[in-house]
Amino acid sequence: VYINEVHAGTFDAMMRALDAGKAKEAKKLLFLAAEEDFEQERVKDCYHKELEADKRLAPIRALNAFYEPVQVDLWGSCITREILNEDTGRFKIGKYAYRNSFLFAFDEPIPYDDAKFNDLSLFENSNWRVGYIKSAFHKDLPGQLETTGSKWLLLDFYDLICDVVKYQGGYLTADSEVRGLGFYKEIKEDCELTTVEDVLSDEEIKARFDTFIEFLKRRYGKQIIFIKADVKLKFLDYERRKKAIRGYKQATLKKKKAFLKKWQDYFEEKMDCHVIDYAKDYEADDLCVSGAFMVHYEKEFYEKGYQALLDIILRH
Known part of the structure; x- marks a missing residue:
């Protein structure tokens, strides 16, 4: 019970x-x-x-x-996870797919010494980090999602604007968080840091979307909730003043914003699913539990998003 x-x-x-x-x-x-x-x-x-x-x-x-809580899978980032953190027990998580962009999730495995995954010190002593990094190398995430038993998938596309690392002929989603881990520092000299738009043409991205959408339709049908993100150029500080997002040039943020919007809209056109599109209505906020960042929003965004989840899932 x-x-x-x-x-x-x-x-x-x-x-x-x-x-x-x-x-x-x-x-x-x-x-x-x-x-x-x-x-x-x-x-x-x-x-x-x-x-x-x-x-x-x-x-x-x-x-x-x-x-009895509804089991859901998550494929995305803190955007989706923080919405679900508003939950008081109506949901439980089957699989949380993190830092594993669907653009590369269906590729061939990337060679790596699996014995390294036994050394937790290379992954900040976190079995969870071992799990998502290992899956990114093995390219076995779709297979894992096949076996969760979850009827619903919660999805966001933040990973599309994360940095990408080319290693041993394959690609890993590797933002600064991933690149700060010990395992990455060991292979850094053999890695090429790049971005999605620099390694894939629009036609190649569309082809990978086709593979992804085919998988989603077969695995989850229409029981998918797509949570659209919006890259912010500024954030609200503790005194509620607007300041420029730290750590990125404004030109870089504008480029990320346009790229993310383009491919979110493309997916929405191609995929018959539920959509939560509130991020555009809120500011980035330093009061967010994870601090100020381009996709860390005001508290109300997560509260409103959670109510939308309840409304969508419990009605079906």
Whole structure:
């Protein structure tokens, strides 16, 4: 039984009602759990199914079924992850695909000494970092997503504007975070730092989009939520003054902004999926939990995005 903070309070009240012989009160509490109109039918379905199994405990069993979290996969960045951090228990993550651009995820594996993955010191002592870097070398992310059992995919394209590293004839998504890891420092001399637009023509990018879209349609159907990003040139500081994004030239940011918009729009035209497009309405914000950055937005962006996730997923 999975219990979140809202579920717990209702669960306790229903148990007290059932212990006191007040079955009607327990049933009433069950239906009050459906806060939105569109959730009423789902509660009814849960209740009628559980009536067949155990009439007395049907309200409790139906509540548990109603609150069972929906498993989702994430393929993207902190943009999507921070939206899901607003969650209070309605979702659980199957696979979080990070720093692994779909443009290169279907390529041939890149040669690397796999024994190095056993040395956590090369990956900031993080098994999670080992996981996503290893997957980027092995090019096995699509296969991993095939086996998660998740019905939904949450997706963003920040990786499209990350730096790219050419190594041993293949490509890795490698922003400054990845390039700061020990494993990268060991192979740095054999790496060529570049960008997506410098290694792929528009026609090559479109061909890789075709492969990606074919995979998405086969794996998730229409149960995909695409979260569009917007590169910001300035951010709000603690005193709510606008300042230039640090660490990048304005010309570089403008180039990234245009490139990201172009290919987000292209994907939206080609893919029949749900879209969350709020980033354009918010500023980059130093109050964001991850600090000021070109795609770190105001708190309301993540709150609004989470409500959109609830609305989309729980209605389907």
